[in-house]
Amino acid sequence: MRVLWIGFGQAGGKITNALLGMNRRVYSGIAINTEEADLSGLGNIREKILIGKYALRGRGVGSDIDLGASIAEKSLAQMMDSIDAMVRKRDPEVIWISAGLGGGTGAGGSFVLANELKKVYKHIPVYGIGVMPSVTGMPNDKEALNLSNTVKSFELWSHYFNNILLVDNGQYEQPNVTRESVEGMFQRVNENLAQTLTTVLSAGEMRPPPQEVFSSSEVKATMGLIGDVSTIGHCSEEIRIKSQFWRGGMEPGTRELESIIERSVDKNNLTFPTDVSGARSASLIVHGRPEHLYTQAIALGRTRLEELTTVGKVRYGDYPDRRTKYLSAITIVSGINDFTRLDQMKKRVQELNGSAPSNSHITTDSVVVGPSTV
Numbered sequence: 346m347r348v349l350w351i352g353f354g355q356a357g358g359k360i361t362n363a364l365l366g367m368n369r370r371v372y373s374g375i376a377i378n379t380e381e382a383d384l385s386g387l388g389n390i391r392e393k394i395l396i397g398k399y400a401l402r403g404r405g406v407g408s409d410i411d412l413g414a415s416i417a418e419k420s421l422a423q424m425m426d427s428i429d430a431m432v433r434k435r436d437p438e439v440i441w442i443s444a445g446l447g448g449g450t451g452a453g454g455s456f457v458l459a460n461e462l463k464k465v466y467k468h469i470p471v472y473g474i475g476v477m478p479s480v481t482g483m484p485n486d487k488e489a490l491n492l493s494n495t496v497k498s499f500e501l502w503s504h505y506f507n508n509i510l511l512v513d514n515g516q517y518e519q520p521n522v523t524r525e526s527v528e529g530m531f532q533r534v535n536e537n538l539a540q541t542l543t544t545v546l547s548a549g550e551m552r553p554p555p556q557e558v559f560s561s562s563e564v565k566a567t568m569g570l571i572g573d574v575s576t577i578g579h580c581s582e583e584i585r586i587k588s589q590f591w592r593g594g595m596e597p598g599t600r601e602l603e604s605i606i607e608r609s610v611d612k613n614n615l616t617f618p619t620d621v622s623g624a625r626s627a628s629l630i631v632h633g634r635p636e637h638l639y640t641q642a643i644a645l646g647r648t649r650l651e652e653l654t655t656v657g658k659v660r661y662g663d664y665p666d667r668r669t670k671y672l673s674a675i676t677i678v679s680g681i682n683d684f685t686r687l688d689q690m691k692k693r694v695q696e697l698n699g700s701a702p703s704n705s706h707i708t709t710d711s712v713v714v715g716p717s718t719v
């Protein structure tokens with residue numbers, strides 16, 4: 346699928362950089378930031394836009410969402426010039442903006458840009474990837490700022506995107522690993538996400554073609570246009586390879602595949618933890634060696650996903666790959682309606698600010714900024 350990825354702010358830029366590292370043939374990418382230094386490290390992205398250069402001297406907005414939004418508003422012409430040239434050259438089927446919801450530049454700028462893109466390119470859906478922060482080990486004031494930004498920007502985003510894919514860094518924490526740096530963890534999240542998304546977005550383009558082709562139109566149908574929120578589940582197991590019997594791994598049969606498909610929507614396997622029941626749509630991609638893509642197991646796995654998500658018909662595509670050492674299932678669940686994780690964040694912010702819910706200044710009800718008011 347031809348995607349124009351726009352990375353807004355630091356997290357967004359690095360995620361876009363990881364994505365472009367996966368598939369340069371069909372992906373194109375642009376990085377936007379208020380911080381000059383953060384643009385320089387993105388080796389896979391040629392098109393980089395520094396906004397707010399005069400106001401901020403290339404030093405960022407320091408987690409201020411409103412400032413991020415106002416800088417973006419003033420920089421629309423500058424951003425749209427580059428984007429327009431890219432759209433003409435690459436003819437993307439969707440535009441996908443990624444950013445950290447807990448910061449200022451990407452959180453505040455993305456929805457302003459999304460609003461403009463939707464006005465200008467009426468036939469191209471605009472999706473978001475919103476990264477939620479992991480706050481383990483953060484000092485209280487920083488935690489409060491990250492979480493309140495997340496709650497506030499998610500609320501703002503929800504009015505402007507055709508779909509928002511949520512990615513919670515907290516889902517990637519490894520409690521037993523103590524030596525991983527924050528930077529190392531970010532990198533792991535970014536690579537993981539880029540790999541998963543690329544599997545989904547390129548499944549339909551495999552040659553020779555799969556038995557069931559998961560095309561661009563299926564991706565778009567799953568994501569929809571009405572501002573749904575989505576999460577992606579991923580479950581993968583290493584298989585035993587006969588020529589490398591000493592490596593272990595499992596001998597995948599139909600039961601194993603069915604279980605992998607079912608476990609792909611376990612809460613801890615989702616990019617954003619949610620109760621998937623009551624979702625609006627879902628799609629399953631099974632990636633594995635052709636001889637392991639058992640039709641019967643896939644049919645049963647799909648039925649199980651339909652029960653779990655309560656989606657009438659789960660879309661499906663396969664990704665045969667003779668060289669893979671894994672058997673994996675990836676499930677996009679869209680139109681989710683369990684936002685307990687966000688409610689927990691709101692409560693935590695109130696706790697940290699020591700204020701009652703009614704007079705807390707960070708509740709989303711009090712948010713008045715929007716593209717027309719900034």
Ligand SMILES: Nc1nc2c(ncn2[C@@H]2O[C@H](COP(=O)(O)OP(=O)(O)OP(=O)(O)O)[C@@H](O)[C@H]2O)c(=O)[nH]1
Binds near residue numbers: 446
């Ligand atoms: N998954 C992932 N998360 C990141 C990465 N970098 C930062 N984050 C998270 O995203 C949040 C937002 O941070 P940034 O992207 O740095 O913010 P920004 O958009 O550059 O905004 P300002 O720096 O405040 O102007 C951080 O609190 C982290 O939780 C990354 O590379 N990957």
Ligand SMILES: [Mg+2]
Binds near residue numbers: 354355380405448450
């Ligand atoms: Mg930054």
